[in-house]
Amino acid sequence: MRDTARVAVVRDAAAIAISTGVYAIAFGAAGVSAGLGVVRTSVLSLLMFSGASQFALVGVLGAGGSVFAAVAGALLLGARNGLYGLRLAGLLRVRGVRRIGTAHGVIDETTAMALVQPDPRLARLAFGVTFGLLYVCWNAGTLIGALGAQALGDPTTFGLDVAAPAAFLALLAPRLRKTPTEVRVALGGAAIAAVATPFVPVGVPILLATVAVVFG
C-alpha cells in the first residue's frame, strides 16, 4: 500500500514537471525575446526558480523598465513563496544547512504536491521528488526555449512577443474561476496599469496595479 502511494507521488510529480518544462520553453523564448540572451535567461531559471517572478522580470526589462521596477515586480510575485515556506516548515521539518537547499524548492507546485499528501513522510517525498524533477525540466526547458528563440532571430516575426502575456493569461485563468473578487482584482489591476502607462516610467504601472488588491 505504501509502495503504491509512493509510485503515485512520483508519477504525479513527473507529470507536473513535464508540463512545467513546456512552460519553461515559453519562458526561455520570452527571455531571449526581451533581450537578455541565452546565458542570463538560463541563469535566471537556475537561481530564481519561480516562473511568474521570472516572466515579470524579463517582461519589465524587455520593455525598457528600470532594474528597480523589474526586481520589485519579481519580488511582489515571489512573496507568496514566503507563505508557502511558513506552511511547509512544520511539515518538512528541515533544520540547519539542509534548510538552505530545501528553501530553493519552495514554489507553487512543490507546495501543492506536499500539502495534498495524507502523511508527513509522503509529503516530504512529494516535495523532494517534485522539486528535483521540476528543477531539471524547468532549466532544460528554459535552455531549449532560449536557444530556439535565438535561432529563430527576430521574435516578433513568430509572434513570440505575445507568448508571455498569453502564458500569464493561462496562469491567471484558474484563479479567475474561483471567486468574483479575483475577477475584480484582475480587471482593476489591468486597468490601473494601462491608464498609468503614459504617465510613469516603464515597469512602474505593474507595481501600481497592486492597489487593485485593496479595492478588490
Place this chain on the structure above:
Amino acid sequence: MTAWIAVLVGSIGCYAWKLGGLAAPTRWVDRPAVRRFVELVPVALLAALIAVQTFGSGRALHVDARAAGLAVAVGAVLLRAPFVVVVIAAAAATALLRLVG
C-alpha cells in the same frame, strides 16, 4: 550589466522570501489578512503584465497584432485548452496577422 544586476538581485530577493518563510517562527505572519493580500497580489500583477505587454510600447499604448493574439488566447482559455495550445495559438495568430498586414 544592469540586466545582470536585475537577474542576481531579483534571484537573491526571491530566495530570501522562500528561506524566510521556512525559517520564520511558525504562525508569525500567518494571519488571514496577510494571506489574502499575498494571494491576490499575483492576480493584480499578472493582469497588469498582460495589459502592458499586449498594449504597451514603452510609454505609449497601441492596439496592434498583439491584441489579436491575446484575443485568440482568451478564446483558447475559455475553451479550457492546455497551456501549450494557448501560447502557440496566440503567437501563431499574431505572426499570421503581421504576415498578412
